Amino acid sequence: MTLAFIAFSRLAFSDPAPVVVCYPGGPVSEEDANKAMSAMLGVVERVGGWPAQTFSSAFSSDVEGCKTLLKEKKPSFAITSLGIFLDQRQNLHLEPVVQPKMRGGSTEQFHLVAVKGRFASLDDLKGKLVGGTVFEESEFIRRVVFAGKLDPEKDFSLKPSKQAIRALRALDKGELDAILLNGQQFAALASLPLTHELDSVFTSAPIPLMGLVANQETSTLEERNRFARALSDMCKDTDGKKLCELFAIDAFVPASLPAIQPAITLWDKGR
Numbered sequence: 012m013t014l015a016f017i018a019f020s021r022l023a024f025s026d027p028a029p030v031v032v033c034y035p036g037g038p039v040s041e042e043d044a045n046k047a048m049s050a051m052l053g054v055v056e057r058v059g060g061w062p063a064q065t066f067s068s069a070f071s072s073d074v075e076g077c078k079t080l081l082k083e084k085k086p087s088f089a090i091t092s093l094g095i096f097l098d099q100r101q102n103l104h105l106e107p108v109v110q111p112k113m114r115g116g117s118t119e120q121f122h123l124v125a126v127k128g129r130f131a132s133l134d135d136l137k138g139k140l141v142g143g144t145v146f147e148e149s150e151f152i153r154r155v156v157f158a159g160k161l162d163p164e165k166d167f168s169l170k171p172s173k174q175a176i177r178a179l180r181a182l183d184k185g186e187l188d189a190i191l192l193n194g195q196q197f198a199a200l201a202s203l204p205l206t207h208e209l210d211s212v213f214t215s216a217p218i219p220l221m222g223l224v225a226n227q228e229t230s231t232l233e234e235r236n237r238f239a240r241a242l243s244d245m246c247k248d249t250d251g252k253k254l255c256e257l258f259a260i261d262a263f264v265p266a267s268l269p270a271i272q273p274a275i276t277l278w279d280k281g282r
Contacts, residue, residue: 027067031089033077034070036147036173044070047257048090054251059241074147087230088238093221093271094151097278107266108223108235109242113259117270118217119194121145121156126182127210130189133161136212139188141167142178146191154281155274156191156215163191176203183207194220195259219271222263239265 032048039047048068056065069084071077077095081103088108096105110117123136130136145152146169153162163169170187172178175196181187183205189212192200200209223242225235242263245251255261 027064028088029069029084029086030066031077031080031084031086031091032068032070033074033080033089033091033095034072035074035077035092035094036144036171037072039070039072041070041072044068044072047254051245051251051254054245054248054254055238055241058244058248058251059237061241072147085229086226087234088223088225090223091221092148092151093155093219093274094148096221096224097151097155097274100275104227105224106227106235107221107268107271108225109239109263110220110222110266111258112261112264113195113220114198115261117220117264117267119220120197120217121152121191121193121215122197122211123189123191123213124182124197124200124209125189125212126185127208130212133213136189137166139167140170140186141189141191142170142172142181142187143191144172144175144178144196145193146171150281151278152191155218155277158216158277159281175199179203179205182209216273219267219274221271222266239263 030048030052032044034044045068048070052066052068053063055061056063069080069086071080074095077091078099081089081099089105091099096107099105113119123133123141125136141163146163149164153159153164157163175190175192178187178190179200182190223238225238243265246255246260246262
């Protein structure tokens with residue numbers, strides 16, 4: 012009996028199959044996240060033609076918590092950050108299935124921002140107090156965002172935060188020297204009532220957004236394609252569209268392995 016058949020049997024005849032959701036550094040509570048994911052999975056089930064409660068969600072905003080969930084739940088499908096995917100890719104035989112499309116694209120850039128004119132380069136920020144929500148995945152930041160050229164834990168005095176807005180207010184007050192923002196956080200800067208104008212001291216290369224991944228050994232190609240089709244149709248559905256808008260997602264598109272490969276190369280190089 013193959014692992015894929017066992018996985019299919021679990022989907023069809025047993026308790027809801029877990030979909031592990033990892034959002035390291037996020038401010039969302041586990042309860043709120045699971046409510047949102049339950050609604051999302053309900054739409055996926057209906058659009059994809061699965062019976063109700065085929066899937067259930069298990070959420071963590073902590074890196075080690077994500078790894079524990081992935082180890083204990085052994086999900087066939089997971090929604091992860093790029094950092095978690097890269098870290099667990101080989102151990103769990105992970106394959107990208109779909110990526111979210113946000114603000115017209117499936118990549119983002121990270122920006123290290125400071126009060127305009129205060130710092131001219133990354134070298135000027137060495138030893139300074141740097142905040143942000145993204146440092147929960149410090150290895151990802153070191154290996155991929157900074158491409159191994161800088162180690163935040165050694166080169167900065169880090170002050171991680173669970174909320175980007177709180178860190179930005181601290182920067183505006185002079186309590187931080189800089190903040191590292193992901194693409195979504197950076198895009199929201201223009202709408203914030205800050206006293207000082209901010210500027211990017213560093214901007215990363217384009218980095219792929221990660222969405223649904225699958226364990227190739229416990230899922231079949233048919234199941235992966237079916238889940239991909241369901242997510243691709245979700246934002247066109249009346250209820251699904253509301254959820255996509257809530258998460259600022261334009262659509263879900265098939266994952267592009269060539270687009271993700273540079274990040275894989277950087278990650279493996281940084282070991």
